[in-house]
Amino acid sequence: xxxxxxxxxxxxxxxxxxxxxxxxxxxxxxxxxxxxxxxxxxxxxxxxxxxxxxxxxxxxxxxxxxxxxxxxxxxxxxxxxxxxxxxxxxxxxxxxxxxxxxxxxxxxxxxxxxxxxxxxxxxxxxxxxxxxxxxxxxxxxxxxxxxxxxxxxxxxxxxxxxxxxxxxxxxxxxxxxxxxxxxxxxxxxxxxxxxxxxxxxxxxxxxxxxxxx
Amino acid sequence: xxxxxxxxxxxxxxxxxxxxxxxxxxxxxxxxxxxxxxxxxxxxxxxxxxxxxxxxxxxxxxxxxxxxxxxxxxxxxxxxxxxxxxxxxxxxxxxxxxxxxxxxxxxxxxxxxxxxxxxxxxxxxxxxxxxxxxxxxxxxxxxxxxxxxxxxxxxxxxxxxxxxxxxxxxxxxxxxxxxxxxxxxxxxxxxxxxxxxxxxxxxxxxxxxxxxx
DNA sequence: CACGTGTTTGAACGGCGGGTCAAGCGCTGG
DNA sequence: CCAGCGCTTGACCCGCCGTTCAAACACGTG
Numbered sequence: 001x002x003x004x005x006x007x008x009x010x011x012x013x014x015x016x017x018x019x020x021x022x023x024x025x026x027x028x029x030x031x032x033x034x035x036x037x038x039x040x041x042x043x044x045x046x047x048x049x050x051x052x053x054x055x056x057x058x059x060x061x062x063x064x065x066x067x068x069x070x071x072x073x074x075x076x077x078x079x080x081x082x083x084x085x086x087x088x089x090x091x092x093x094x095x096x097x098x099x100x101x102x103x104x105x106x107x108x109x110x111x112x113x114x115x116x117x118x119x120x121x122x123x124x125x126x127x128x129x130x131x132x133x134x135x136x137x138x139x140x141x142x143x144x145x146x147x148x149x150x151x152x153x154x155x156x157x158x159x160x161x162x163x164x165x166x167x168x169x170x171x172x173x174x175x176x177x178x179x180x181x182x183x184x185x186x187x188x189x190x191x192x193x194x195x196x197x198x199x200x201x202x203x204x205x206x207x208x209x210x211x212x213x
Numbered sequence: 214x215x216x217x218x219x220x221x222x223x224x225x226x227x228x229x230x231x232x233x234x235x236x237x238x239x240x241x242x243x244x245x246x247x248x249x250x251x252x253x254x255x256x257x258x259x260x261x262x263x264x265x266x267x268x269x270x271x272x273x274x275x276x277x278x279x280x281x282x283x284x285x286x287x288x289x290x291x292x293x294x295x296x297x298x299x300x301x302x303x304x305x306x307x308x309x310x311x312x313x314x315x316x317x318x319x320x321x322x323x324x325x326x327x328x329x330x331x332x333x334x335x336x337x338x339x340x341x342x343x344x345x346x347x348x349x350x351x352x353x354x355x356x357x358x359x360x361x362x363x364x365x366x367x368x369x370x371x372x373x374x375x376x377x378x379x380x381x382x383x384x385x386x387x388x389x390x391x392x393x394x395x396x397x398x399x400x401x402x403x404x405x406x407x408x409x410x411x412x413x414x415x416x417x418x419x420x421x422x423x424x425x426x
Numbered sequence: 427c428a429c430g431t432g433t434t435t436g437a438a439c440g441g442c443g444g445g446t447c448a449a450g451c452g453c454t455g456g
Numbered sequence: 457c458c459a460g461c462g463c464t465t466g467a468c469c470c471g472c473c474g475t476t477c478a479a480a481c482a483c484g485t486g
Contacts, residue, residue: 009463044464045445050464055445110333130395164397169381169382171385171388175381175385176346192378225433246474
């Protein structure tokens with residue numbers, strides 16, 4: 001069944017990273033064992049250490065890998081939409097934990113929190129995080145710029161500032177939602193994001209903006 | 214020197230919690246050993262387990278304990294100020310990591326992130342976190358209400374909504390700052406918070422609002 | 427000054443889990 | 457068909473750390 005030729009090495013790498021990301025999402029970084037990852041990947045524990053120098057590096061790589069994937073997925077989807085306002089709405093849709101589909105509430109945001117806690121003490125991780133976050137913000141910057149170009153947004157403030165505010169608002173709200181806070185439901189988060197976006201960017205909220213697509 | 218009478222039991226409890234919080238802030242939850250806590254508290258490792266059933270419970274208690282302290286400290290300070298706008302400004306001052314004094318950048322927010330990561334899988338912690346967060350938000354609600362009463366804030370929106378937006382914006386920005394993100398400086402965070410607060414609550418920004426007190 | 431009770435110690439135990447390694451396996455090229 | 461080389465296995469080793477425990481200690485009390 002399996003073909004142990006060199007060309008499959010890259011697949012194994014990704015398979016293991018993928019398995020690791022899944023385990024971390026389920027169990028949390030602290031409770032993730034090499035044997036868990038091996039089990040999820042359908043290989044023996046020894047093989048994990050054959051492909052990665054240490055558990056620590058594997059976990060760090062897995063975290064950035066997963067967040068990378070999420071970014072690629074969303075940015076590809078958003079690029080398709082013609083209207084900046086729709087792009088923004090879609091971005092918010094995708095950012096609200098459990099708004100579009102139920103992940104059992106533990107989704108990408110759970111991984112983000114793990115990234116943060118590691119980045120506090122791990123310089124490597126800190127650097128990766130900054131790059132990831134920069135990209136996340138610049139995605140919003142682009143939307144803001146586009147919307148201003150087309151006249152959809154009327155604010156004249158610095159797009160970088162506007163994007164920072166929106167990005168961080170989304171972060172902060174997503175934390176509450178992913179924690180299952182009874183006072184901060186996905187719907188409430190969505191409303192709050194759209195409302196602030198409308199205020200800050202300068203556009204009118206339609207009733208259609210408040211419904212899941 | 215030490216008096217091992219029953220009445221000192223409560224002191225020991227707090228001493229240990231305090232030591233634990235300090236160690237967690239320094240080393241991170243994952244790297245915190247019982248012996249580290251013992252060392253910081255100036256006692257033997259065995260004693261830690263005499264006062265707490267297990268390491269896990271001690272850590273959980275320490276996290277809520279530290280956040281509790283922070284809340285009490287800030288709320289006491291804020292209550293003194295007569296103007297709602299000053300209260301808000303002070304709240305933001307205190308929320309920006311490293312804005313007023315340098316903690317070596319690892320401050321209360323680092324503990325918050327540890328709380329979050331634990332709360333994802335620990336029901337007990339999740340409950341405590343929700344209470345803590347609710348209190349944090351209601352602190353802002355009170356300021357909003359007060360400011361509207363006095364006419365300092367002109368917004369007519371639901372104070373709960375306004376407070377949620379501000380609280381989460383602060384959370385999200387504080388994460389970036391505590392991570393030492395080169396693009397998100399304490400000053401920039403402070404400005405962003407004040408700006409959004411002014412927009413959302415409805416007040417004019419004075420130049421004095423943008424300077425550290 | 428003994429006795430008892432509530433504290434404190436630090437050595438010892440035990441399990442867990444990351445990392446190593448020698449041995450197998452299966453492909454490919456000669 | 458054989459040799460060689462990457463891939464894969466799983467048993468083993470070893471250090472670490474949470475937890476236990478018996479012994480010492482300090483103090484108040486009678």
